Amino acid sequence: MSRPRLVPRMDANYDLLRELTESHGAPGHEDRIRDIVRRELADVVDDIRTDAMGNVVATVEGAETPDYEVAVAAHMDEIGFMVTHVTDAGFLKLDALGGWDPRVLRAQRVTVHASEGDIEGVIGSPPPHTMSEEERESTDEVADLYVDLGRDGETVADLVSVGDVVTMAQDTRVLGDTVTGKSMDDRVCLFAMLEAAKRITPDVTVHFAATVQEEVGLRGAKALGVDLDPDLALALDVTVANDIPQFSDESKHVTELGEGAAIKLKDGSVITNPKVHKRMQSVAETRDIAHQLEVLPAGGTDTAGFQNTNGAKPVGAISVPLRYMHTVTEAAHEDDIDATVDLLAAVLDTEDGAHDYQL
Template identity: 70%
Template sequence: MEHDFELLRELTEARGVPGYEDRIREIVRREFDDSVDRVRTDAMGNVVGTIEGTGEDEGYSVAVAAHMDEIGFMVKHVTDEGFLQVDALGGFDPRVLRAQRVTVHTDGGDLTGVIGSVPPHTLTEEQREKKDEVEDVYIDVGLDGDAASEQVTVGDLVTLDQTTVEMGNLITGKALDDRVCVFQLLEAANRIEDPDVTIHFAATVQEEVGLRGAQALGVDVDPDLAIALDVTVANDVPQIGDESKQVTEVGDGAAVKLKDSSVITNPKVNHRLRDVAERRGIDHQLEVLPAGGTDTAGFQNTHGAKPVGAISIPTRYLHTVTESAHADDVDGAIDLLVAFLETETGDHDYTL
């Protein structure tokens, strides 16, 4: 990577489920200290670092958003035997949860746990045929019922365990969705100097449960233009035979989003993103995502009509602990965001 892998590792390995992004918020505020003119945090926990515009149209502002939260769980019950039952915070594929190691975040400190899995030797025919569901998850923390009840309470949070490593040309770990784009946002803020327009770099909350942080910021910040940063599906793996279902490919460059299930991006914005990429020689591809939403829609649908665009980082194995993105795509996404912001003067007409 051309950029700071240790910061990316710190961001992805930190824990922060929707509504409880405190640990990531601390990192973001620390990194903003030397790169923006002012920082504020709102009542929901969104962090906004602002660089004031120095051009003629100082009143024009751009919001750039990436979400801090990762999918996780909240404890809803401790059984008499000491096992934890949980409610999901965000969308999980239950098939990938069996035998995963987790951390339970309690008032007394973090506890290690594992999601139980019945050995194949003893599965009944009914168990073999049963579809995995999150409500069937039981977390074993290695304690009996009394000890577990003393240390774990309803409302405690649970995150999946994984380290972030470089694997060939890829970076793999948990929570690349969307910490790799928080990293992109922080790197861009550090590189931007004296922009013509005011830029609000926003690290948002609660995206995984309904784009809630971005919706609030769409009102509070009220930008003239919004660019969202998120990962996107890269189904370029052997299990996907139909190339039309790949969406993007890792290593082919940052993706300019045309649509997902929550938004159709402004054609003039995505054309300018593509034009900037071509002029600067930045590898890029186009994204048509059939399902899934991003903060892009949160800004478009609040406080009046807003032109919106999005830059996505192609990522394999989304919503697992082995999410994987290509280092060159990460670098390219940063380069594209910086180039777009450096050439934004407030004079571009995005009305349709």
């Protein structure tokens, strides 16, 4: 009997992916992720800087056509919470930072990022047999939840302040052919961007942008789009893979795990440039990179931030299919991760500034 694999077959660096996903970085508090990005890119780019919002921009100067610029964006933040109140008994009340489904939050472990250090806690959940039928059938709201730190009120008041951020506590594991954990949205795409940056020798100038506050309205990319004026903008983000039992209608799957990188045609914030996504398809076919097409009915990515803030820009996006998005068990297929790295690197290495993206 064969033993289960502890690491995936991925071509890329699993240890880095695990570090990125297990690290914490709620919107506006991406410091730990920013440090990893700067460390990983320091020796492979010509310039690296951080703006006032916390976006990291790492630039590789083009070898042949440096005046033609491409921006590639992936966001650093994960959905989380902010403490709004500390009760006299020592329980924490929360406000959401990003789009949570409160049904998945009860009885989860969390990390409170206090000024004196991280504190582990749990989101409380009363035993179902002590609840009335009305209570069992009620719909949770984030404001109804509370964090229990296992300490008395006086101690908690000394440790935690209003405004401290809270993130989910979860490790990253290999589950068959998938990698699962918290914050795969969007750390798996940030990972893909970092890995691609290490592989390319571009003819054009490429700005690798690790953005902030995407989960609360694409805020980092919108601000970055004012400072950068690229000729082409590409975003990396996860997309829905509803290839699970609750969705028997395959037309609602959006993407499927194991079928390759997803080339975005549209989402709720952007319709990508047809010439850009057709070139991506051509590159994928020429290089024999597994890919699929994505039409996402709702949601948005950093692509729209570039398109909306610095005028009319040709934009495109590559997505990693993800099951169980915005939970602590988000799952991506290792082959799709590899395909995303391969496709991004191939697109950047074959961009010469001469492709016509005008419509």
